Structure formats: structure tokens, C-alpha cells
Amino acid sequence: MDDDVRSQLVADLPGAAVRGEIVAFYQPQVDILTGAVVGAEALSRWFHPELGLVSPEVFIPLAEAAGAISAIGNHMLTTACGFGAERARHGASIDIAVNVSAIQLRNEDFAADVLYCASQHGLDPRHLTIEITESEAVLDIVAVGERFDLLRLAGVTVSIDDFGRGQSSIDQLLALQASELKIDQSLVQNRAANSHTLLAAVISFAHDKGLRVVAEGIETPGQLATMTTLGCDRAQGYLTGRAMPGDEFDEFVSASRST
Numbered sequence: 001m002d003d004d005v006r007s008q009l010v011a012d013l014p015g016a017a018v019r020g021e022i023v024a025f026y027q028p029q030v031d032i033l034t035g036a037v038v039g040a041e042a043l044s045r046w047f048h049p050e051l052g053l054v055s056p057e058v059f060i061p062l063a064e065a066a067g068a069i070s071a072i073g074n075h076m077l078t079t080a081c082g083f084g085a086e087r088a089r090h091g092a093s094i095d096i097a098v099n100v101s102a103i104q105l106r107n108e109d110f111a112a113d114v115l116y117c118a119s120q121h122g123l124d125p126r127h128l129t130i131e132i133t134e135s136e137a138v139l140d141i142v143a144v145g146e147r148f149d150l151l152r153l154a155g156v157t158v159s160i161d162d163f164g165r166g167q168s169s170i171d172q173l174l175a176l177q178a179s180e181l182k183i184d185q186s187l188v189q190n191r192a193a194n195s196h197t198l199l200a201a202v203i204s205f206a207h208d209k210g211l212r213v214v215a216e217g218i219e220t221p222g223q224l225a226t227m228t229t230l231g232c233d234r235a236q237g238y239l240t241g242r243a244m245p246g247d248e249f250d251e252f253v254s255a256s257r258s259t
Helices: 003-012 056-066 069-089 110-121 141-154 169-175 195-208 221-229 246-258
Strands: 022-031 037-048 052-054 095-100 128-132 157-163 180-183 212-215
Touching: 003 056, 022 069, 022 246, 037 056, 037 069, 037 246, 052 056, 056 069, 069 095, 069 110, 095 157, 110 128, 110 141, 141 157, 180 195, 195 212, 195 221
Parallel strands: 037 095, 095 128, 128 157, 157 180, 180 212
Antiparallel strands: 022 037, 037 052
16 A cells, blocks of 8 residues: 555544445355354444455554544444344344454443443343454453453453464453454464364363354364364354345345254
8 A cells, every 4th residue: 555545544534424425335254054144243334435355454453553543443332233133023133243353442431332332222232243463462351350240241252363473362352351252364374284173272271261262264164173073152254145235245144044
């Protein structure tokens, strides 16, 4: 990315969510044994009016550096809670996962804001998952842990995302008493000789701690078969469903239930 494009993106990030440029796509999570869609991860997409679709891998780090991530995060939480509540009202409840930057966790009202958002939309907190990304380190682990205590008491699932990519994953997993672990696609897709042993150890460790395990980046039947054999709970990836707009997600779920 050249400097001019970067500068334009940074300048246009503030207010992008309010202008309707940041939208939520939903990627299905399926029960690994039955194949049923049991959840969805809300993923942000930026449709820039001049530059077109901007990848979250590009604009999320820029938003964190520019101080715009909280506005985007709040927008995604609100949108996802509304989406989940609407599914429930039509008798099709699923778990909704929302990514949260460590920067958002610095807000002492974070837990209260999350629960208020769910309540305002009529979403049962037991169907909400907060995923912690590792793009920024969680600085005050004690304070954040207390905020997550409030969420867990209300039934919200706390998830460690991208497990295996960052060095601090295991520390955050234990310190924050997470209830879900998402195995990064770099581990799921690893073809090294010892990858099977490593995955087995990770899943066994997580289950020993009482955590639900989600495998990310499932792209081939072989990867799905491996994760099924190892006892993973849920799968997410192109093989089981790409990220898609809400209306397409509903059509995808309906089609999957009719087959």
C-alpha cells in the first residue's frame, strides 16, 4: 500500500461506520459432528466510496493506530446483536461472535456496554460470544478479567481468537478464564509432520479446561476430517461457509437445513 492510499484511509476512517461504509458479513460456524449451523462470526467489511472494498487486515490495524477502532467495534457489536436477536425472533437462534480489540477492553464500562447492547436488541447474552484478538496486547489483565467476570455471569462466552498465532495466547487464555478457544488457521492448515500431535495436544488441553474448541480456516475435507477425529467442537472456514451478508446467510442456513 502506498503512502497516499494509507493517508486517505486513515483520514476517512473516522465516521466510516456512521456513514454506512462499514458493514457486517457473517461466517457460519458448524457443529463438527452434525454439520448444522450453530453460530456465526460477524466480520467487518469496509466499502470505501472511492477505493472499493478494503480488507479488514488493512483497515483494522489502521483504525487501532488512529483511535477509530472503538467506533467500529461498537458499530459491529450493535449490528451483530441486532442480527442475532432477529434470528431468535424467527425461531432460528444461533450464537453470534463479535471481535473485540484489546484497545476496546481498556474502557472500564466495556462489560456494561456489551450487556446493555444485547438487552436493547433483545439478544439473550448466552448467544453472544466476545472474541479477543491479539493485534494489541491486553495491558491490564486484572481489570479486563474483572470485566469478563461480569460478562460470564450474564452468560456471555469469552473466546481467545487466533490461538497459536501470538506468543501471549496461553497467558491470556488462563488469565482471562476464557470459555472458548479458536485455533488459528495456521495450525489447522499446517502440513508438518508434528502438526497432528500439536493439534491433539491443544484440543486436549482446552477440553481439560472445559473450553469449547473452534477450528478456523477449514478449507478441505481432509482438514475437517482431522479436526473431527481430534474431537474439535466447531468448524469455520470456506469449506463450511464463507463470510456473507446477512440475507445470504439466512438463505445459506435454510438451504443447509433442507439438505
